[in-house]
């Protein structure tokens with residue numbers, strides 16, 4: 052997959068279609084986000100890991116709103132870009148999507164619902180893919196058990212803000228998680244459950260299920276359980292799935308016309 | 310910080326269920342509380358004086374009154390504390406009547422709840438910040454939308470008070486529905502005789518700028534300063550040259566070929582026309598949908614109207630005009646439309662030509678109407694006439710549960726007029742209930758019954774045709790028996806629905822609608838001419854089905870509210886509005902989507918949102934949704950609300 056992708060991306064640069072390509076670069080084993088601007092660097096472009104590239108794209112655009120860039124994106128990256136665009140954080144007109152599907156190993160690791168973008172440049176999307184974990188164990192718990200479960204899990208939180216920092220949809224410059232009115236400063240673990248409830252509520256209708264928060268969490272809190280249930284609710288209540296189409300109206304941010 | 314707390318007995322309203330001395334005891338000595346007193350009626354003069362005196366003597370800087378709902382007396386006490394030199398926004402009210410004494414039965418528990426509520430108000434009051442209202446200059450002119458009897462009356466009243474008034478009417482003439490009637494219930498006044506003089510007054514009034522054949526395209530701004538864009542449609546006739554002689558209409562090649570809207574499609578007109586002889590302004594208008602020249606580029610060798618018009622008033626090159634005006638207040642008087650009975654298939658409207666609606670029949674009575682006022686329906690004089698009431702009203706099945714209020718009476722009027730013109734006619738009114746609520750209405754109904762019009766209770770089930778004869782099947786609910794009547798004319802007592810323009814006008818002005826889809830007044834009893842949008846008022850059938858007297862009365866009411874506003878040089882803008890912390894805003898536009906009033910504006914340069922202070926109503930929708938917490942609601946800051954909550958949990 053990588054060689055074809057490198058050809059494709061090289062062509063985008065050579066033809067002047069874009070000024071740069073945002074992707075991952077392998078620098079002596081360190082895989083990091085990188086803006087490729089020259090064809091001769093393309094050899095270092097890799098697909099071996101995953102990174103919240105949408106946030107990086109948003110930052111690049113904020114620095115230079117007119118610049119046209121391509122992004123090598125997985126399903127979750129594409130969904131994040133679309134949700135960001137709905138919130139005026141990114142301009143899709145200046146982005147060329149270079150979509151790639153995730154392989155089974157990656158999709159399994161993320162327990163991803165949709166491990167591919169809308170359009171794929173190279174590679175095969177997994178057919179008939181269904182994630183293995185459907186959170187039945189959690190759903191089967193009684194309310195009391197759920198409370199005990201979350202109390203236990205959230206007591207581990209060391210308020211590192213890693214979940215928020217990694218999240219592509221947490222784009223606020225002033226974050227309510229740092230507002231002492233809600234989350235007392237200098238207290239560990241944060242008061243149950245406000246910290247995580249604020250984040251969950253703020254991500255309702257926004258979370259694209261990329262799993263970056265859970266990946267980032269140093270103490271292994273199963274944040275994706277919360278996110279998964281939230282996404283299910285948004286779908287059941289409003290028929291809304293995040294990141295599908297820029298035209299779909301986000302149900303949380305609409306008002307009823309009477 | 311010195312908080313004064315005053316507990317009201319409200320006579321026995323509160324004191325019966327709340328142990329007031331106990332509340333005073335619990336509150337005295339609380340943090341920041343400088344004094345806590347009780348009194349029979351805090352809103353009375355002595356009660357208010359007590360507060361004023363304490364502010365002056367003790368230097369209180371916060372005041373809490375525990376009494377009734379703030380909707381009731383918050384304005385009273387704000388004025389009281391302001392009188393004594395305290396900032397009115399440092400006043401806080403605890404509701405221990407509606408939310409406590411009135412809804413509880415256990416005195417001990419009610420007392421404890423009252424204590425909690427007062428403590429919670431003290432906590433909030435301690436965090437209140439003084440706010441200053443801003444002054445907004447007022448543009449001394451008004452816009453009236455809709456030139457029916459309501460709009461006409463409102464415009465005349467405002468103009469007579471000395472203010473410039475723009476009256477916008479979408480049709481070629483003002484007059485509205487009333488101009489279509491010959492006689493009006495219950496007095497049988499000639500409609501034209503009482504309406505035409507008013508229409509002429511409008512046209513001649515030095516303070517009225519009449520914009521007919523015009524539509525409101527866009528409105529922004531707010532109370533005191535609305536900016537309005539109006540589209541003036543081309544008439545293709547020069548208003549300064551047209552003398553209203555009507556030779557053009559006589560000459561038009563399409564004369565008598567186009568169905569006349571004013572005559573409800575029964576009468577015919579040409580492509581150049583005036584809707585009716587008393588039209589104001591008396592200016593001819595070319596209908597571009599039908600005019601041969603405008604539609605096909607060719608009208609014989611040359612357009613006949615142009616040939617015959619001596620003053621040369623025909624102007625095929627006339628273009629749409631856009632006019633910008635500034636006004637301080639707006640009256641919405643867009644009136645109603647007749648319910649379209651096509652959906653009531655059982656009555657055969659549109660299928661049988663002798664089934665007609667109330668408004669259609671009005672045109673038959675008019676001396677200038679399609680039959681010259683003679684009761685001729687499709688060529689013959691009807692002898693067996695049936696009226697069916699409540700068509701499209703009080704009908705849950707079609708979604709119109711409301712009563713249209715005028716149908717019972719216009720049916721009585723029309724039955725009377727038919728009986729007068731055709732004395733040997735058999736006239737039956739099939740009615741649901743008789744509603745003759747107005748002055749002189751019951752008397753008129755009695756008179757009509759005495760004239761030999763039969764009223765049978767129970768609504769019609771079906772109209773059907775057999776051997777070219779119509780029959781109406783109904784059930785007499787008083788006798789409890791079904792019956793059928795032959796009919797050569799069936800008149801449907803069609804109800805009233807809002808003007809279709811209510812949608813666009815409502816959106817432009819952010820007006821709310823009630824369940825019946827008419828415009829919603831600010832309060833059903835106490836503010837029937839106001840809307841929730843300051844500076845926008847309602848008149849006539851736009852607000853709900855109404856007869857002419859009520860439309861005129863409401864119009865005068867709306868006009869007086871407009872004048873109350875326009876006489877002021879400046880108005881005070883409420884400081885309880887949203888404020889944005891531009892440093893924290895990430896420009897996600899969530900607030901823009903949610904604000905019902907278009908108050909948040911996106912600043913393209915700074916990539917953040919700012920709030921239009923004059924437009925924001927302080928509803929708080931934006932602040933609740935802003936993810937980054939960048940919006941602060943004055944007077945309802947998070948800290949203030951949290952402090953209040955913490956005291957009761």
Ligand SMILES: Cc1cc2nc3c(=O)[nH]c(=O)nc-3n(C[C@H](O)[C@H](O)[C@H](O)COP(=O)(O)OP(=O)(O)OC[C@H]3O[C@@H](n4cnc5c(N)ncnc54)[C@H](O)[C@@H]3O)c2cc1C
Nearest residue numbers: 455457458459479485486493494644645667849850856857
């Ligand atoms: C069949 C029938 C008979 C009736 N007989 C009587 C009677 O005998 N006595 C009585 O008291 N009442 C009678 N009524 C009731 C009477 O018609 C109303 O009370 C009256 O017409 C209400 O006046 P209005 O000005 O509110 O509305 P309307 O008369 O509907 O006038 C509204 C005006 O606004 C204009 N307009 C609408 N939208 C716009 C827009 N967007 N921009 C600009 N202009 C716009 C319309 O063109 C119209 O000129 C009768 C009603 C019916 C249906």
Ligand code: SF4
Nearest residue numbers: 218258259261262264
């Ligand atoms: S999965 Fe986590 S990181 Fe990804 S969008 Fe949802 S909340 Fe943000």
Ligand code: SF4
Nearest residue numbers: 221223226227253936
């Ligand atoms: S948690 Fe909420 S406030 Fe904080 S960055 Fe995420 S969306 Fe913004």
Ligand code: SF4
Nearest residue numbers: 208211212213214268
């Ligand atoms: S990443 Fe984990 S530990 Fe860090 S704040 Fe989030 S939940 Fe808490």
Ligand code: SF4
Nearest residue numbers: 894895897898900935
């Ligand atoms: S919702 Fe908040 S962050 Fe978003 S644009 Fe409005 S003020 Fe700014």
Ligand code: SF4
Nearest residue numbers: 904925926928929931
């Ligand atoms: S408080 Fe209400 S009216 Fe004011 S800007 Fe926010 S949403 Fe709009």
